[in-house]
Amino acid sequence: DPAVTRVTQNIPSALEEYNPFTDGKKATSTAAAVAMAPKAAAVVAAHVQPAIMKPTEESLSYPQPLNQAQAAAELLRRQEDLERKAAELDRREREMQSLSRKNNWPPLPEKFPVGPCFYQDISVDIPVEFQKTVKIIYYLWMFHSGTLFANLIGCLAWFCVDASRGGDFGLAILWLLLFTPCSFVCWYRPLYSAFRSDSSFRFFIFFFVYVCQVGVYVVQAIGLAGWGASGWISALTCLNTSVAVGVLMILIAGLFTSLAVMSLVMFKKVHGMYRTTGASFEKAQQEFASGVMSNKTVQTAAARAAQESFKEQI
Secondary structure (H helix, E strand, O other): HHHHHHHHOOOOOOOOOOOOOOOOHHHHHHHHHHHHHHHHHHHHHHOOOOOOOOOOOOOOOOOOOOHHHHHHHHHHHHHHHHHHHHHHHHHHHHHHHHHHHOOEEOOOOOOOOOOOOOOOOHHHHOOOOHHHHHHHHHHHHHHHHHHHHHHHHHHHHHHHOOHHHHHHHHHHHHHHHHEEEEHHHHHHHHHHHHHOOOOOOHHHHHHHHHHHHHHOOOOOOOOOOOOOOOOOOHHHHOOOOHHHHHHHHHHHHHHHHHHHHHHHHHHHHHHHHHHHHHOHHHHHHHHHHHHOOOOOHHHHHHHHHHHHHHHHHH
């Protein structure tokens, strides 16, 4: 019957009887519909906006970067400021240390009745570029003291072989006791203080005294009779009396000659460093004037003189 056939053909097939090859048009249309669904949802989501207002973003204006020359100048200025602050902190630290530091030179035992008179620490007080020079001057002073002691031994030996040389032996004792501390105070300490505080006035003190010291070395190396020095003339004279003592005095004369030569070399070296430090005679005068005016003794004397002159006028 045609009616029965139409009804049986419209019944949907079961899952077991499904054939993808016979129902291709329906599967293709179904897949296309499924594929178009996400796109349609995306279009709807793009046109639909939430009921929340977005915050407005303000455009920030940033300064234009400096050019390379200005940046280098700025870095250089900051570096100079940092170096200046570091130098100031170093100076304050040294001042604080100087208030609490104790004298350590000469290194005497604790039970000794006399204590150290000076504070000396080259690695702390002296700038790095001048430490080597100050150490050489210190070793030169030690060599100077040792030479004076050797001169005392030579004059004693000369006095032992020639009784008429008692005056030379006495002067040798005097030179040892006098020149050893005076040389330390009069030319080594001024040089030490000059390099420590960059003082033009102390540089001039060193130059003046050290020139005199070099002249004394030359006289001692010559060895005039009756001057208490085992120089060349005294050594050659002593050879006529005793060869052994004469040879000893010749060695001492060589020490005095070496002292004179090394002192001239160091004088020239220190003078060259002095010229590079910016020191001058005018600066030395200013330091001397300020030092005199700040001296309490001078201030007291000036105040008394002013009071006396005022009383006389009244």
